[in-house]
Amino acid sequence: MSGMEFKGLTIDVDEDGFIQDPSLWNKEVAEFFGKTEGIEELTEEHWKVINYLRDYYLEFGIAPMIRKLCKETGYDLKKIYQLFPSGPAKGACKLAGLPKPTGCV
Amino acid sequence: MAFVPKPDELARIGHKPPRTGWMDTPVDFRRGTWCYAAKPKNLQALELPNPREWSPERADWKLPANWQEIILEGLRERLQRFRSLQIFMDICVRCGACADKCHYFIGSGDPKNMPVLRAELLRSVYRKNFTTAGKILGKMVGARDLSEDVLKEWFYYFFQCSECRRCSVFCPYGIDTAEITMIARELLNLVGCNIDWVAAPVANCFRTGNHLGLQPHAIKDMIEFAVEDIEKITGVKVEPTFNRKGAEILFVTPSGDLFADPGTYTLMGYLMLFHELGLDYTWSTYASDGGNFGLFTSHEMMKRLNAKIYAEARRLGVKWILGGECGHMWRVINQYMDTLNGPADFLEEPVSPITGTRFEHARTTKMVHITEFTADLIEQNKLNLAPERNEHCRVTFHDSCNPSRSMGLLEEPRYILKKVCRHFYEMPENTIREQTFCCGSGGGLNADENMEMRLRGGLPRANAVRYVHEKHGVNTLACICAIDRAALPPLMDYWVPGVEVSGVHELVGNALVMKGEKKRTSDLRGRPLPDPHTAFGGAIEE
Numbered sequence: 001m002s003g004m005e006f007k008g009l010t011i012d013v014d015e016d017g018f019i020q021d022p023s024l025w026n027k028e029v030a031e032f033f034g035k036t037e038g039i040e041e042l043t044e045e046h047w048k049v050i051n052y053l054r055d056y057y058l059e060f061g062i063a064p065m066i067r068k069l070c071k072e073t074g075y076d077l078k079k080i081y082q083l084f085p086s087g088p089a090k091g092a093c094k095l096a097g098l099p100k101p102t103g104c105v
Numbered sequence: 106m107a108f109v110p111k112p113d114e115l116a117r118i119g120h121k122p123p124r125t126g127w128m129d130t131p132v133d134f135r136r137g138t139w140c141y142a143a144k145p146k147n148l149q150a151l152e153l154p155n156p157r158e159w160s161p162e163r164a165d166w167k168l169p170a171n172w173q174e175i176i177l178e179g180l181r182e183r184l185q186r187f188r189s190l191q192i193f194m195d196i197c198v199r200c201g202a203c204a205d206k207c208h209y210f211i212g213s214g215d216p217k218n219m220p221v222l223r224a225e226l227l228r229s230v231y232r233k234n235f236t237t238a239g240k241i242l243g244k245m246v247g248a249r250d251l252s253e254d255v256l257k258e259w260f261y262y263f264f265q266c267s268e269c270r271r272c273s274v275f276c277p278y279g280i281d282t283a284e285i286t287m288i289a290r291e292l293l294n295l296v297g298c299n300i301d302w303v304a305a306p307v308a309n310c311f312r313t314g315n316h317l318g319l320q321p322h323a324i325k326d327m328i329e330f331a332v333e334d335i336e337k338i339t340g341v342k343v344e345p346t347f348n349r350k351g352a353e354i355l356f357v358t359p360s361g362d363l364f365a366d367p368g369t370y371t372l373m374g375y376l377m378l379f380h381e382l383g384l385d386y387t388w389s390t391y392a393s394d395g396g397n398f399g400l401f402t403s404h405e406m407m408k409r410l411n412a413k414i415y416a417e418a419r420r421l422g423v424k425w426i427l428g429g430e431c432g433h434m435w436r437v438i439n440q441y442m443d444t445l446n447g448p449a450d451f452l453e454e455p456v457s458p459i460t461g462t463r464f465e466h467a468r469t470t471k472m473v474h475i476t477e478f479t480a481d482l483i484e485q486n487k488l489n490l491a492p493e494r495n496e497h498c499r500v501t502f503h504d505s506c507n508p509s510r511s512m513g514l515l516e517e518p519r520y521i522l523k524k525v526c527r528h529f530y531e532m533p534e535n536t537i538r539e540q541t542f543c544c545g546s547g548g549g550l551n552a553d554e555n556m557e558m559r560l561r562g563g564l565p566r567a568n569a570v571r572y573v574h575e576k577h578g579v580n581t582l583a584c585i586c587a588i589d590r591a592a593l594p595p596l597m598d599y600w601v602p603g604v605e606v607s608g609v610h611e612l613v614g615n616a617l618v619m620k621g622e623k624k625r626t627s628d629l630r631g632r633p634l635p636d637p638h639t640a641f642g643g644a645i646e647e
Contacts, residue, residue: 014141014144015141015160015554016553016554059322060319060320060322060323060326061318061319061320061323062317062318062319062323062364065327065330065363065364065365065366065369066365066366067330067334067366067369068327068330090553101317101364101365102301102302102305102306102309102316102317102552103305103306103309103315103316103317103359103360103361103394103396103398104316104359104360104361104365104368104396104431104551104586104587104588104590104591105317105361105364105365105591
């Protein structure tokens with residue numbers, strides 16, 4: 001675990017840069033993670049995905065299935081990769097402050 | 106995630122051993138070839154020793170002061186407890202039959218991935234501390250002290266063994282090298298050296314009943330998503346039940362099938378089949394994972410996680426348990442469950458309610474593999490199948506290591522595939538059945554940061570797929586394990602682009618003609634069904 005300096009605060013992240021404590025997430029953190037992923041500015045389309053992921057996570061304690069994400073946002077996988085070059089799990093979920101899923105996945 | 110070299114670079118494998126002897130060649134923690142250390146919160150959740158922040162690539166592993174004593178005492182206890190371990194430590198004659206059978210050795214060229222040498226990492230310490238010759242003659246008889254470098258070597262190479270047991274098939278003495286890895290991992294756990302890709306799922310599983318940490322409402326949400334998709338594709342609304350007391354059968358499958366593609370299509374196949382049969386079964390949100398990464402941690406942890414399946418079967422009052430397309434679950438069930446938590450005398454000997462077939466081989470575990478169940482249905486003509494709906498799939502079958510080598514499940518999946526698909530091709534015979542090659546990511550090693558080693562370990566499997574891909578145009582790699590379904594897609598994209606990975610019951614779902622269904626225009630993935638008159642194999646009557 002290491003800390004990332006951000007606006008005078010230190011955010012603990014894991015080896016792959018995922019937030020350690022999802023409860024510390026806020027919009028500024030998303031913007032900051034976006035920069036680490038090479039996304040200069042978060043557009044409305046980015047926020048649509050991030051907000052959906054965040055809401056699902058708060059309700060269910062895990063990221064949604066990728067197909068559900070596509071269905072609910074109306075974006076296909078290609079579009080999600082355009083928005084988040086590292087993809088839905090490693091890119092979008094990181095910005096939304098979700099932990100990495102583990103197991104047979 | 107570590108940088109992964111291009112395939113042509115990775116395929117240049119040097120099998121020339123290093124200039125220095127194996128005892129004098131220290132381990133190199135090169136990124137991409139090892140998994141992150143277990144996080145303290147996960148060890149704490151399991152009350153495992155020495156939880157701390159640490160990293161294998163740093164010099165200080167923050168071991169307890171008396172770590173050597175702990176490990177040697179742990180080894181002493183296990184030599185007494187497991188007669189098999191004592192035999193495996195003494196009996197190897199270094200004939201070398203196993204040497205080139207390991208997928209990690211083939212793909213990496215690292216001599217310490219030869220099973221004989223991997224075991225020797227532990228044997229050398231055993232000799233030094235537990236044999237007279239080793240105590241007196243030391244290095245001359247292959248004995249060495251347990252130093253911190255030795256411990257680091259253990260961590261690197263015992264988490265570079267997927268416990269697939271291919272090498273054991275070739276050992277004239279029948280040494281189960283996976284059991285040596287299991288013991289070594291137990292010893293590493295005594296001083297807090299586990300990987301997070303194992304510790305996190307185990308901690309989740311202990312807390313919620315599944316590796317992903319899915320809570321009951323999340324499980325329900327995911328299955329209901331599959332129900333909606335099934336209705337859209339078939340017009341049939343399936344109605345699964347959850348935690349239903351008095352159901353005849355409890356169904357247990359890997360949680361990966363609920364969450365991650367392409368396992369989710371296999372989930373749809375299960376739901377459709379059970380609905381069509383009118384099966385009196387229930388899902389459980391507690392016994393919500395067949396997978397048991399406890400197997401990759403310690404005997405105690407395996408027992409702890411396995412127990413939930415039987416506790417839930419007892420609570421719900423079911424007659425028997427049907428197990429889904431999971432790999433290592435079946436090793437636990439067939440080889441350990443009986444003496445860990447069994448025999449499950451409170452359940453009944455499984456009988457198929459549809460065919461009346463008695464599954465006698467499951468009389469103590471009370472757990473039947475879904476391909477046994479489905480193969481029996483097909484054999485007794487209980488399913489209406491339209492294999493032409495898989496016309497676009499040219500299929501080969503990857504025997505998942507544990508069902509094939511730990512329970513001898515070789516014919517049933519093939520029988521099903523040949524009935525639900527019309528184009529089935531076997532890979533070369535030394536790469537299938539009991540000689541099957543691991544996906545490269547089993548044993549809890551399917552972490553992203555380990556990708557280079559996973560791609561190396563998966564090379565022999567990929568090579569065999571490539572052979573049938575080029576010779577027969579195979580585009581579908583079927584398997585019966587959720588780790589396979591997670592690990593094989595990136596493996597195929599890397600070595601054999603153009604091959605998709607599928608569970609057997611996804612293909613069953615495609616072919617299954619359901620009562621009251623609408624005319625299908627797509628397969629379970631939403632891909633349009635091919636025109637029967639132009640697809641492979643010419644005209645088909647529909």
